[in-house]
Amino acid sequence: MSFPAYPANKRSGVEWLGEVPEHWNITPLKFSASCNDTVLPDSTDDDYEIGYVEISDVNEMSGITGSTSYKFSDAPSRARRMLQNGDVLISTVRTYLRAIAPVVAPPENLIASTGFAVIRPRKGILDGTFLGYLLRAEWWISEVIARSVGVSYPAINASDLIGLNVPVPAWNEQTQIARFLGHETARIDALIEEQQRLIELLKEKRQAVxxxxxxxxxDPTVLMKDSGVEWLGKVPAHWGFGKIRYFAKIESGHTPSRSKPEYWENCTIPWFSLADVxxxxxxxVIELYKTKELVSEFGLANSSARLLPKGTVVLSRTASVGYSAIMGCDMATTQDFANWICSSKxxxxxxxxxxxxxxxxxDRLMVGxxxxxxxxxxxxxxxxxxxxxxxxxxxxxHIKTSxxxxxxxxxxxxxxxKLLSERRSALISAAVTGKIDVRGWQPPASASFTESAQETV
Known part of the structure; x- marks a missing residue:
């Protein structure tokens, strides 16, 4: 589906915006929206229950995906930003996570972390739904990330955030753009969800194989016998079965003591830990190759750890339980892994x-x-x-081929x-910056939901 351009444009004066429709205004966000207006007071009753939204509960695609219930007395000290319909949450810390979401019909007790800036549209100037799309446009997110300061924990001040320039169309145009994007992004989202369901189904079938x-x-015609082992069930009558340790030597991983720095100098030994899972x-992945070097040969010789041979089967047994691979080279592991050296059987x-x-x-054996x-x-x-x-x-x-x-x-x-997500992002950016003119757009009446969605890709 293609959309017309506006008949006349002007320079916005903002590098990342480029040209905008001639009749649109360009102003700092603070002139059309406020920031962090309402805060949950310290005098709140200790038994008042809140729904706390933190950065992990928010993403640009799905919006606010969840919250955690707390009594006020037990809530994190960061649980202070009060929310209302039409607000937009923007994470001001770890901005690379792109935790930006519109707030739609929230319960009264929904509270956000102080790690967010809560942007609230000024009545009669900005439509809340339009603002939700505007602040999820790629040019806006990229600018917020670019202006963030810090390496491991980049952040931006809320005052700098609302000082950024944004395009502000007339009110009726804002609501029409929001209407258009609501319809079109819903169609794209449906296709994305369809692909996700397909991915899950393929993974289930792969596991079943x-x-x-x-x-x-x-051989589907082979005679079967009962193994007496719950997870195995019936197996071919000519097969054996038994505890793996009868057919493979089990080796626990080890980590040399950090109390002796000389063991960690001049690192030369490939080492696999939970951080690499x-x-x-x-x-x-079937074969696992060199990950990182964390211990010297001297350190290895002066600890209970040892270098295991290429071909050893690695099985994680803590935190990330059940993940497995084969060592593609000689390697050592931490004690979070059980390592199996197979016999000739x-x-x-x-x-x-x-x-x-x-x-x-x-799942049956896990504890904790x-x-x-x-x-x-x-x-x-x-x-x-x-x-x-x-x-x-x-x-x-056979399994490798499958x-x-x-x-x-x-x-x-x-x-x-990925293509659908990119199309969604491009459509939002194009609409809220006036690169396409949707003033005359109406929802298609005759096309089916799926057909219309496919036209937008």
Missing amino acids: IFHAVTKGL WQIRSGE LDNTFLLFCFRAMKSEF STHKTIYMPDIAGLVCSVPPMDEQREIAA NSKFGDLIDEAERMK
């Missing part, structure tokens, strides 16, 4: 896929509330199927999501 292959094999969360890639099929077993863990005795009791070696390798190859196909489909769906 892995589970079926390592528990039932590839992000590399294997997707379930697509167990193929390491087959074992890897057994671990990836064991989610229900890991906020910091989930599986204790080493329970790790030592894990059971897997053990087909003949040639069949193990055939199954592993995973590759699913991976390609997931990548394509992710690419489509």
